Amino acid sequence: MQEKIAKTRTFRKFFEKEQISTATLHDLIDLARLGGSARNGQPWQYMLVNTPELCEKVFPHLGWAGYLSDWKGPEPGERPSAYVLCFLNKKWMKGPETEAQFDLGIATQNLLLGAMELRIGGCRIGAFSPKLADLFQMPDHLQLSLVVALGRPRETVIIEESQDEDDIRYWRDEHGVHHVPKRSLENCMVDLKERKG
Ligand SMILES: Cc1cc2nc3c(=O)[nH]c(=O)nc-3n(C[C@H](O)[C@H](O)[C@H](O)COP(=O)(O)O)c2cc1C
Numbered sequence: 001m002q003e004k005i006a007k008t009r010t011f012r013k014f015f016e017k018e019q020i021s022t023a024t025l026h027d028l029i030d031l032a033r034l035g036g037s038a039r040n041g042q043p044w045q046y047m048l049v050n051t052p053e054l055c056e057k058v059f060p061h062l063g064w065a066g067y068l069s070d071w072k073g074p075e076p077g078e079r080p081s082a083y084v085l086c087f088l089n090k091k092w093m094k095g096p097e098t099e100a101q102f103d104l105g106i107a108t109q110n111l112l113l114g115a116m117e118l119r120i121g122g123c124r125i126g127a128f129s130p131k132l133a134d135l136f137q138m139p140d141h142l143q144l145s146l147v148v149a150l151g152r153p154r155e156t157v158i159i160e161e162s163q164d165e166d167d168i169r170y171w172r173d174e175h176g177v178h179h180v181p182k183r184s185l186e187n188c189m190v191d192l193k194e195r196k197g
Helices: 002-007 022-032 052-061 097-117 130-135
Strands: 044-049 082-089 121-125 142-151 157-161 178-182
Touching (some): 002 097, 044 097, 052 082, 082 097, 097 142
Parallel strands (some): 157 178
Antiparallel strands (some): 044 082
């Protein structure tokens, strides 16, 4: 499990020509829908985008790798070949939106873990323009909350232990390898003394 989780990184460059079938995307959504959900509300719905025409319309609305300020995102030919648009169905919400957002984190992690097993990589994109939703006839009860970009990875991504707890910015080296600093296990632990009396 450690190896699977370590391998399931965020990828932002892909072999765009390698399409992902609708059946495969359905299999991945099937994993997303089985995740834990506060109050078992399961308020998420997913739309698949895997035609080159629609992918081309979605792409300009996405924000890529904020820390890589001199990189504008993947070039033509290395862009995602599919997207999963994640919509919050407000009619199905049973509690506050924060709870629903936790559920989406779990759901998309299931999806990305399953995708990696098929050698498909992905990137969750929260930084999308509100204009993305304008591409579609949106009913009032649906709210676009996250985009998962998918494709056959075309870059090497490695995780490493962060050296500076105040600097967790990912970076690319001169060979184009993408480095993701992760806080050490020690730094992730907190040990509070018990309050007396
Ligand atoms: C909720 C969420 C939103 C994210 N939004 C974006 C985004 O808008 N653009 C982007 O390039 N990466 C985005 N990412 C990817 C993160 O930058 C990435 O997870 C982080 O750099 C750690 O890399 P790792 O996923 O390989 O561990 C998002 C990740 C999450 C979980």
